[in-house]
Amino acid sequence: MDTSAARRNILARIRSAQGRHGTSTDAERAAADDYVTRHPAGPRPPLPQTRDELIARFRLEAERLATTVAEVEALDDAPREAARYLQSLDLSTDVVAWPALSTLPWTQAGINASLRRPEDADLVGITGCFCATAETGSLVLLSGVETPASGALLPETHIAVVPASRVVAAHEDAFALIRAERGELPRAVNFVSGPSRTGDIEQTIVLGAHGPYRVHVIVVRGA
Structure with missing residues (x-):
């Protein structure tokens, strides 16, 4: 709508x-x-600054949120890691992926990737991200024709490809990067912090309540 x-x-x-x-x-x-x-920016706690420190902090915080994290050296290695992850959980390698990821070697990795907007029947969605925040282990996704927001919201399993160069310290840095590179906010900005969850019923945490049951992040060291 x-x-x-x-x-x-x-x-x-x-x-x-x-x-x-x-x-x-x-x-x-x-x-x-x-x-x-x-x-002036508001007060913030001490945060990592170097790339290695940012990646380490991002991984720590993401794993605290029940996100699994793997690292690869190059973007072309991401499909192979995605296939490994899916096969390790006996999940389907039929996926829907962002059109922006069309140049990656999905077929060679054994993944059947449909480059389109997800539908209700799609079980695995693969996205990139605009950036990621080390302080909270969050992914920042900006909606667009090549980067539909539904890729991270509809499927039961969400796999995200995160270039190491796009890991920033905190949310303030993410918004500053959006202003610097985009000038204005897109229609939707989503901060994804681990699998969807709720504790509404008897304060018991249930995963997959309003989105993916599982989130797997592939950090690309050389990107």
Whole structure:
């Protein structure tokens, strides 16, 4: 469902209540960008800085969230690791993958990859990520034609390919990277922190409540 019209109407009412009318002007956008740039960052705990430290912290926090993590040297090694993981759990190697990952050697690794948006019947989804945060072990996914958000939400098993160069320290760094590289937020930004879970019933944690039962991350050292 396209919610763009509803979003525009809500923002228009907010602008009207502020005594401003019409769409935002170049001067308003420039003032907002200047404020974000100059606004001091809030206090943060000490965080790792080097690539090796960031990867180690990301792995530690991700595994605390029940995410499994493997490391490979090159992007072309990712399909083979995905196949190993799926076969180790006796899971299907029929997967749906982001179109953005179309150049990887899926067939050679023994994976039948459909490069499209997931459907309800798809059991395994493979995605990349925009970046990942070491502080919380989270994946940051930006929606788009080549990177559909449903790839990490619908399938029971989610495998994510994470270039080591895209592991940042914290959420603040992730949003700063989005602003620097994209200029504005896409339609959906998802922070994936381990398998879906809930503790609503008798405070008992149940995995796979609202999304994947399992999340496996492939960190690519050379990317």
